[in-house]
Amino acid sequence: MFRNATFWKLFVSSLAIAGFAALIAYRWDVLGDAAALLSALLLAAATLQSWWMHRRMRILLDTLRITVASWEDPDLIRQADRRLPSDLQEMLQPLHLAGNRLMRRVRSVERQAERQAERTELMHAVLTTVAEGVLVVDTDENVLFVNETARKLLDITTREVVDRPIxxxxxxxxxxxxVQTVLTSEEDVQRDVVMPRSKQVISLTVTALPSEPVPGAVLVLRDLTTLRKLESVRRDFVTNVSHELKTPLTSIQAYADTLLNDPDSDPEQASFFLSRIVSESERLHSIILDLIRLGRIESQEDKPEPRALAVGPIVAASIDDHGAIADAAGIRLLADPPQTAVRVMAEEDDLRTILDNLIDNALKYTDADGQVLVRWFADENWGIIEVQDDGAGIPQEKQLRVFERFYRVDKARDRERGGTGLGLSIVKHLCQRFRGSVEVESAMGEGSTFRVRLPLANTTLVQTTAFPAERTSTLSPAPH
Amino acid sequence: MTMHLSRDLQKLHRTLLSMSSRVEDMIHQAVNQLGDPNFEEAVKIAKLDDAIDELDVEIEEDCLKVLALNQPVGVDLRRIATVMKISGELERVADIAANIAQRACGLAESPEIPIPDRLQEMAHDAVDMLHRAIDAYVDLDSVKAMQVCADDDSIDDMNRQIIEDVIADMHRTPSLVEPLLHLFSASRQIERVADHATNIAEDVVYLVEGTIIRHGRHFVQNQVERSS
Incomplete structure (x- = not known):
């Protein structure tokens, strides 16, 4: 209390008033001997008054301080307020009211900001997860936002992208x-862009952000690669199917025309022409049969009803059937059975078709004195069947395409070897029908291996191998 | 840095990057020609080369103007020197792109020679090196630039193997010397793309760290010889 300047100011002024009163009393001798006593009393009163005033002011200032400092805590303010004398409480009333109004205002602003932040977060989440790539730039072509898809499509590797020029x-x-066109002319741009590195086709739409002058542009990117590929496969298919059907038909027509125009021709020649007509129409027939079969598999009219099948006997049957062809071509057709029997989930006819097509293919593309090896085994949850040849092999860039309908690695020579061009496509679709897959591994000059993966049947049910004993010896030529 | 200088440098940076993206497009197109040659495309690539030449001249003029007017020092001077050199390298890559496209067409005339998978792989790697070198320039990342420099050796190895194979083929079938020469030349050109990418990467190291690492191995060897 004694260190407080306010207190001393009050004290001195009270003292001065008291002293003045004492002086007057003394000068006019109003009180006589009581003057000294009065002076002392006045002095004490002055001290008390100063102390009381100081205390009041102290409480008032404290309350003010608390009111201002902790305006967010009404309880604390009320507590401080209670310590005030009632007249002072009234004095502070307008301040409290103003404080309350301010608090309500701040609270509502805070709530709004929170909602805004939530909304921004939602927008951000939507833009981030949307399937299209989104990239936003401002007028100076600096990136404001980019989502993950856009990063992937545009091959952006640097982490810090925002605020850098696009x-x-x-x-x-x-x-x-x-982007420049849109920012200068404000006209939207729509075009397809091929990314040189990834070879992806991207449909790019650049739109100016609304409002004047243009505050920036939005780039929306969509990956068209798969779509374009499907389009080209379809286009190729139509071209190929017409070509494949036309070739035998043209020969048939030519032979028939010759026979018609020259009825008295040499019977030997006529019979040659007729035999060609028969073989060409057989070819036409097999193409159409394959097309029908492929169509049926693709449309999935009949649901697959896979059951546990032992691979061994089916391989044996298929090898048996191809034995004569292999012998005629001088190719060794071998089987390499596993130690324990492998059972896969498939349908018997379809598995047979898969094997027939693969073996047929391998025999066609293997030269005389070559070897075709069929191998099957279990690998975790998959039954794997491999047909390996040591023919010419398939170039790397064509390996993915051999499963396309009518795709031929060597356009000129493959047709001579016969076949409809649909075999591998059928294999692929049949494998997919049983949730399996087929792949090819090949190197030029070293041959190719076609690997079929089918789901393994429950292994606890496996019985002993049903593969005929005379063919179980590894790498022994299949007896024909 | 004065406003003028900073604006001029920004413009230079931009022109160089748009030149680099065009050159990258060109070299990609040229390399694609190897798998799928097309005479018209090759002519188009050759035409694109003219525009790149113009850009190269424009960048050089701008660089000289900035040097004369602002007399920059330190990192700004290094930046201008680097831009000038990178633009020269890019211009040469564009020439190579036109050349590779021509080789591809020359090869297409004799279909009995397949394009080796290794050549495609090498082309892919070389073009990737160029891309990473420009990435390093944009990010001012000398570590990335050093990696590009290090990758050049594997390209050289691949080139050597391809040329060995080509020479062996020439001995075997002398009648196919002409198309094999195209293949030989294509391989050499692709190898040079990698060399230019390495040069750009070395320029980036200079820009970031201020040290010239070009011919580094020679220098170190000479110094060792001199000190011993």
Whole structure:
């Protein structure tokens, strides 16, 4: 209390008033001897008054301080307020009211900001997870936002992208040009862009952000690679199917015309022409049969009813059937059975078709004195069947395409070897029908291995191998 | 840095990057020609090369102007020197792109020679090196640039193997010397793309760290010889 300047100011002024009163009393001798006593009393009163005033002010200032400092805590303010004398409480009333109003205002602003933040977060989440790539730039072509898909499609590897110019981050002349066009002319741009590195086809739409002047542009990117590929496969299919059907038909027509125009021709020649007509129509027939079969598998009219099948006997049957062809071509057709029997989930006819097509194919593309080896075994949950040949092999870039309908590795020579061009396509679709897959592994000059993967049947049910004993010896030529 | 200088440098940076993206497009197209040659495309690539030449001249003029007007020092000077050199390298890559496309067409005339898988792989790697070198320039990342420099050796190895194979083929079938020469040349050109990518990467190291690492091995060897 004694260190407080306010207190001393009050004290001195009270003292001065008291002293003045004492002086007057003394001068006019109003009180006589009582003057000294009065002075002492006045002095004490002055001290008390100063102390009381100081205390009041102290409480008032404290309350003010608490009111201002902890305006967010009404309980604390009420507590502080209670310590005040009632007249002072009234004095602070307008301040409290103003404080309450301010608090309500701040609270509502805070709530709004929270909602705004939630909304922004939602927008951000939506833009991030949307299937299209989204990239936003401002007028200076600096990136404001980019989502994960856009990063992947545009091959953006740098982590920090925001606030950097798009031409530095993306580095594609066509995209740069599109953005510039939109920012200067405000006209939307729509075009397909091929990314040079990934070879992906991207449909790019650049739109100016609304409002004047243009505050930036939005790039929306969609991956068209699969779509384009499907389109080209379909286009190829139509071309191929017409070509494949036309070739035998043209020969038939030519032979028939010759026979018609020259009825008295040499009977030997006529019979040759007729035999050609028969063989060409057989070819036509087999193409159409394969097409029908493929159509049926693709449309999945009949649901697959896979059951546990031992692979061994089916391989044996297929090898038996192809024995004569292999012998005629001078190719060794061998089987390499596993130690324990393998049972896969499939349908018997379809598994047979898969094997027939693969073995047929292998025999066709293997030269005389070559070897075709059929191998099957279990690998975790898969039954694996491999047909390996040591023929010419398939170039790397064509390996994925051999399962397409009518795709021929060597357009000129493959047709001579016969076949409809649909065999591998049928194999692929049959494998997929049983939730399996087929792949090819090949190197030029070293032959190819076609690997079929089918789900393994429950292994506890496996019985002893049913593969005929005379063919179980590894790598022994199949007896024909 | 004055406003003028900073604006000029920004413009240079931009022109160089748009040049780099165009050159990358060109070299990609040229390499694609190897798998699927097309005479018209090759002519188109050759035409694109003219625009790149113009850009190269434009960048050089701008660089000289900035040097004369602002007399920059330190990192700005290094930046201008680097831009000038990278633009020169890119211009040469564009020439190579036109050349590779021509080789591809030359090869297409004799279908009995298949394009070896290794050549495709090498082309892919070389073009990837170029991309990473430009990435390093954009990010001012000298570590990335050093990696590009290190990858050059494997390209050289692949080139050597391809050329050995080509020479062996020439001995075997002298009648096919002409198309084999195209193959030989294509391989050499692709190898040079990797060399230019390495040069760009070395320029980036200079820009970031201020040290010239070009011919580094020679220098180190000479110094060792001199000191011993």
């Amino acid at each position: 031409w530095e981050v993306v580095r594609s002349s066509s995209i740069e040009e599109a």
